[in-house]
Amino acid sequence: MGLSPADESAGPLLIPYLYEQGKIHQNLFAILPAKKDEDQAKITYGGYQEEGTPPELQYFYNEAANQMITHQVSGSFHWEVPLKKLVIGDGFSSFRPQVLSALTDTGTSLIIAYYKDLEVFQQEICRYVEKKLSGLPSSPGCTSFAYGYQRITGCTKEVFEQLPTVHLQLGSYMYQLTPGQYLDYVASWS
Numbered sequence: 001m002g003l004s005p006a007d008e009s010a011g012p013l014l015i016p017y018l019y020e021q022g023k024i025h026q027n028l029f030a031i032l033p034a035k036k037d038e039d040q041a042k043i044t045y046g047g048y049q050e051e052g053t054p055p056e057l058q059y060f061y062n063e064a065a066n067q068m069i070t071h072q073v074s075g076s077f078h079w080e081v082p083l084k085k086l087v088i089g090d091g092f093s094s095f096r097p098q099v100l101s102a103l104t105d106t107g108t109s110l111i112i113a114y115y116k117d118l119e120v121f122q123q124e125i126c127r128y129v130e131k132k133l134s135g136l137p138s139s140p141g142c143t144s145f146a147y148g149y150q151r152i153t154g155c156t157k158e159v160f161e162q163l164p165t166v167h168l169q170l171g172s173y174m175y176q177l178t179p180g181q182y183l184d185y186v187a188s189w190s
Contacts, residue, residue: 018045071104071171079104081170086121089164092132093124102170122150128164136162150183160185 019027024046032042073079080101087094099114113121126142129152133140138154145151152159163179179185 015045071173073104084169084171086117086169087167087174088121088124089128089132092128092164095120095124119144125150125163129159132164133159133162155185157185157187 015024015029016027018024026047028047030044030047032044071081073081081104083097083100083102085094085096097114097117099117122144126144129140129142136154136159138156138159140152140154140156140159142150142152152163160179160183163183165179166177166182168175168177
């Protein structure tokens with residue numbers, strides 16, 4: 001039994017099974033992440049844990065206060081969300097990825113892309129550096145390597161902070177990734 005979306009070929013799934021047996025009130029589960037390292041994270045089966053939640057943690061369940069975003073997931077054996085498009089900068093470049101779904105996982109913060117989509121992404125970041133940042137004193141340049149590695153020479157902290165925001169549309173919601181969320185700044189490489 002697992003917590004993946006329904007897939008009849010996978011055998012019984014925990015949440016639908018408990019719901020069908022009348023053991024939980026709703027066919028869902030909720031995760032309450034720990035706010036600090038010393039706090040405990042909680043998982044609730046059959047609803048949201050609101051009653052009995054300490055006031056300092058109730059903020060998590062207030063959708064309006066948190067601007068909580070929900071996605072309908074699909075797929076077999078994993079949680080898939082439709083990937084619609086990528087926009088680099090404020091309209092500098094836009095492309096529709098070849099792989100049109102994103103896998104989500106509550107246990108990781110990795111962004112992994114299909115290699116052909118990653119190549120296009122890297123080319124567009126390099127084009128952005130060459131067109132928009134080449135006049136800066138450090139004269140930044142850009143080189144893409146195999147396996148998703150990319151190096152921006154002359155990438156001072158000033159240059160890094162001027163790299164574009166990446167807009168990633170999953171489902172109907174457009175997420176924004178700052179340079180620090182899609183690249184690592186390594187001072188010794190600048």
